[in-house]
Amino acid sequence: MNDTTVALRVVSGLGEGPRHLRTDSALPLDQRTYDRALACVHCGLCLPTCPTYVDNGLEADSPRGRINLIRGLAEGRIEPSESVRHHLDLCLDCRACETACPSGVVYHELIEEARQFYPPRLPEGPDGRLLHLFLHRLLPHPLAMRLALLPARLLQKMGLWRWLTHPALLGRLPVANRALGRLARALPEDDGPVWSRRRRPGLHRRTTPRWKPAVARIGFFTGCVDSVLFAHVQHQAVDLLRAAGCDVWVATGQGCCGAIAHHGGHADEARRLARANIEAFAHTGDHPPDYIVTTAAGCGAMLREYDHLFRDDADADRARDFSRRLRDITQVLAMLELPAPRRAPRRSFDQTVVYHDACHLQHAQRITDAPRKLLAQLPGVHVVPLGESELCCGAAGSYSLTQPDMAARLARRKLHHITATGARICITANPGCAMQIASTAAAEGVPLEVIHPVTLMHRAVFAGAGAGDPYASR
Ligand code: SF4
Ligand code: SF4
Numbered sequence: 001m002n003d004t005t006v007a008l009r010v011v012s013g014l015g016e017g018p019r020h021l022r023t024d025s026a027l028p029l030d031q032r033t034y035d036r037a038l039a040c041v042h043c044g045l046c047l048p049t050c051p052t053y054v055d056n057g058l059e060a061d062s063p064r065g066r067i068n069l070i071r072g073l074a075e076g077r078i079e080p081s082e083s084v085r086h087h088l089d090l091c092l093d094c095r096a097c098e099t100a101c102p103s104g105v106v107y108h109e110l111i112e113e114a115r116q117f118y119p120p121r122l123p124e125g126p127d128g129r130l131l132h133l134f135l136h137r138l139l140p141h142p143l144a145m146r147l148a149l150l151p152a153r154l155l156q157k158m159g160l161w162r163w164l165t166h167p168a169l170l171g172r173l174p175v176a177n178r179a180l181g182r183l184a185r186a187l188p189e190d191d192g193p194v195w196s197r198r199r200r201p202g203l204h205r206r207t208t209p210r211w212k213p214a215v216a217r218i219g220f221f222t223g224c225v226d227s228v229l230f231a232h233v234q235h236q237a238v239d240l241l242r243a244a245g246c247d248v249w250v251a252t253g254q255g256c257c258g259a260i261a262h263h264g265g266h267a268d269e270a271r272r273l274a275r276a277n278i279e280a281f282a283h284t285g286d287h288p289p290d291y292i293v294t295t296a297a298g299c300g301a302m303l304r305e306y307d308h309l310f311r312d313d314a315d316a317d318r319a320r321d322f323s324r325r326l327r328d329i330t331q332v333l334a335m336l337e338l339p340a341p342r343r344a345p346r347r348s349f350d351q352t353v354v355y356h357d358a359c360h361l362q363h364a365q366r367i368t369d370a371p372r373k374l375l376a377q378l379p380g381v382h383v384v385p386l387g388e389s390e391l392c393c394g395a396a397g398s399y400s401l402t403q404p405d406m407a408a409r410l411a412r413r414k415l416h417h418i419t420a421t422g423a424r425i426c427i428t429a430n431p432g433c434a435m436q437i438a439s440t441a442a443a444e445g446v447p448l449e450v451i452h453p454v455t456l457m458h459r460a461v462f463a464g465a466g467a468g469d470p471y472a473s474r
Pocket of ligand 1: 049050051052053061062063066090091092093094095096097098107
């Protein structure tokens with residue numbers, strides 16, 4: 001019996017000890033967060049939806065097991081041993097357990113608060129240092145990321161990038177770097193100049209006629225990674241919003257949503273980034289936008305959390321107002337009347353596609369109908385169901401880099417279900433999922449185009465014209 005099994009037996013009632021939050025314990029949770037954990041009635045209905053439990057069948061790697069471990073730490077009944085921390089580190093924070101839970105346990109608040117005390121650990125040595133630099137010094141800074149990507153962009157233009165990131169070469173790298181290398185292979189191509197300052201959709205440009213009121217005022221969230229690697233999706237989204245008669249503002253002063261810091265246990269840094277975004281969107285024109293829109297499900301989930309992040313802060317009301325206005329792009333496009341295709345599509349739309357629900361859309365934001373409604377509007381597009389659609393693909397923010405083995409197994413499981421449908425196009429509304437699925441398909445030699453619903457919509461409405469569409473060439 002290992003120490004985690006002992007810990008689980010203790011906290012699930014087989015041992016003696018106090019059953020209340022202790023402020024001197026190894027994990028002094030907020031009382032409100034602890035009280036929410038007590039809502040768990042141990043029914044186990046969440047277990048089949050938990051990717052790590054489905055993968056290895058261990059109670060300690062299930063939501064129920066982790067809730068018990070966190071409670072045990074908070075009640076001072078167990079210590080944060082190596083194996084206890086491993087089970088917490090292995091959680092993807094995908095929130096599938098919340099969707100399945102009939103008792104309304106808000107699991108993510110538990111794990112995210114626990115991670116402020118026990119941040120997910122990176123590998124020891126140079127790999128860990130490289131990952132730390134990559135996650136916390138490079139990714140949240142679009143300018144630094146663009147500069148760092150210049151050599152890769154150049155090699156892409158020369159046609160050498162795919163050779164240099166070939167699995168045969170990547171196989172020689174240490175584990176964590178191999179995960180980075182796999183993602184590098186899926187780096188979306190950019191059809192613009194290697195270096196361009198025109199990366200953001202036009203600022204503060206009103207495109208609806210003055211005499212015709214805009215159907216909605218949109219504050220467009222560009223974020224960090226998404227604005228560099230998936231700028232084409234953002235341009236396509238703005239094209240579609242403007243075609244539907246919206247005013248679109250891209251607020252200056254905005255930046256990273258804070259998800260990487262938040263999920264890495266750096267709450268103060270997450271709040272700093274969140275405050276900058278709240279401030280930026282408070283000044284988009286004379287009055288706040290009707291909706292703040294993002295094309296990245298992961299960012300959307302984090303932006304909706306701002307009210308929780310500032311719940312005890314002087315900024316609570318502004319944060320609540322910000323989160324209230326937040327919408328995923330698919331929600332807004334599903335609401336609007338988009339113009340019919342301007343001319344006959346250049347490419348056939350007689351195709352079968354499979355839709356992959358990003359966890360941060362289906363579980364964190366409970367958005368499943370809007371993207372399907374959008375796809376149903378496209379003539380000739382046939383959407384086939386995906387097996388185990390509630391399970392994470394293993395991307396989960398930085399998880400594919402910090403837990404490369406579990407992430408790779410989950411990605412192959414997802415790819416297996418995708419290929420079983422026979423579809424050659426996979427639609428997903430999150431950049432992390434797109435890169436995870438595309439990189440796994442490339443590594444396994446599976447021909448698969450992975451695109452955002454906005455990209456398919458843009459192809460239909462604009463008949464292939466307009467902003468770049470890098471995945472179209474794959
Ligand atoms: S968040 Fe996901 S990985 Fe973590 S316990 Fe819940 S279902 Fe499992
Ligand atoms: S479904 Fe909810 S109540 Fe049941 S074990 Fe999971 S978290 Fe606890």
